[in-house]
Amino acid sequence: MPFLEKVRDEKLRSPIGFVQRLLTIHWRSLLVLFLGVYIPLQIFGLLALQVQYNEGGFPWDLPILVTLHAVKLPNLDIFAAILTKFGSFWTIAPILTVIGLILLVQRRWRSLSYLLITAAGSATINRTAKIFWHRVRPHLWESVAPEFDYSFPSGHAMTSMTLIAILVILTWGSTWRWLTVILGSVYVLAIGWTRLYLGVHFPSDIIAGWMVAIAWAIGVSFIIRPLSQPANMTTEKPMIEAKLLPEEQELLHNE
Numbered sequence: 001m002p003f004l005e006k007v008r009d010e011k012l013r014s015p016i017g018f019v020q021r022l023l024t025i026h027w028r029s030l031l032v033l034f035l036g037v038y039i040p041l042q043i044f045g046l047l048a049l050q051v052q053y054n055e056g057g058f059p060w061d062l063p064i065l066v067t068l069h070a071v072k073l074p075n076l077d078i079f080a081a082i083l084t085k086f087g088s089f090w091t092i093a094p095i096l097t098v099i100g101l102i103l104l105v106q107r108r109w110r111s112l113s114y115l116l117i118t119a120a121g122s123a124t125i126n127r128t129a130k131i132f133w134h135r136v137r138p139h140l141w142e143s144v145a146p147e148f149d150y151s152f153p154s155g156h157a158m159t160s161m162t163l164i165a166i167l168v169i170l171t172w173g174s175t176w177r178w179l180t181v182i183l184g185s186v187y188v189l190a191i192g193w194t195r196l197y198l199g200v201h202f203p204s205d206i207i208a209g210w211m212v213a214i215a216w217a218i219g220v221s222f223i224i225r226p227l228s229q230p231a232n233m234t235t236e237k238p239m240i241e242a243k244l245l246p247e248e249q250e251l252l253h254n255e
Helices: 001-011 017-051 061-069 074-089 089-105 109-133 157-170 179-196 203-224 246-254
Strands: none
Touching: 001 017, 017 074, 017 109, 061 179, 061 203, 074 089, 074 109, 074 157, 074 179, 089 109, 109 157, 109 203, 157 179, 157 203
């Protein structure tokens, strides 16, 4: 055993061995960062550059809108106009407020902090991006639910994705996580469809909203770390998240 420990220590002293150990320990986190933050931000960046230099967007934007509009029906208009309201800020804000109150009662400060920062940051990013890119909405037909502010990125797409991302992260340690992922995916896609069917967004607006919401929600989770303790919002015996992690306490003392 002493010999094996000596060999292990020798490997750790070498840069290659140290990097190998780091990758072995943190490969899951690195993979999540790559797939959940880097790639979505890259996609958003490509879309944003195209919108900045060509307000008309992508060649596939208009054909998709025309195709969806080809199945236009009066009853479908009513359905889409009602369904799209479930992705608005004024519908999702009360839902997040209820979740926040539950976390407050359960004394889950870390999860509550994650929810507040993610939700507030998402709304701020969306409003700032709309003003910065000031993309005009499509005007291919008279919409039954018209919008009059800027188009890029879609606020409904971003808000709905932010809600689901928060719920997935807060329920990840429970048996509800896959149900949240499946139902949440259906919900997010449905809201995206309503925006396109109603003709108030380009497809690139929807994708951009999804991407930046995913990147922001996952990025914040790596800082606030709501999953750092074996607790989630659906456990029968909530664990108090009112303590700083050891590394956080160390940072606080060093300042």
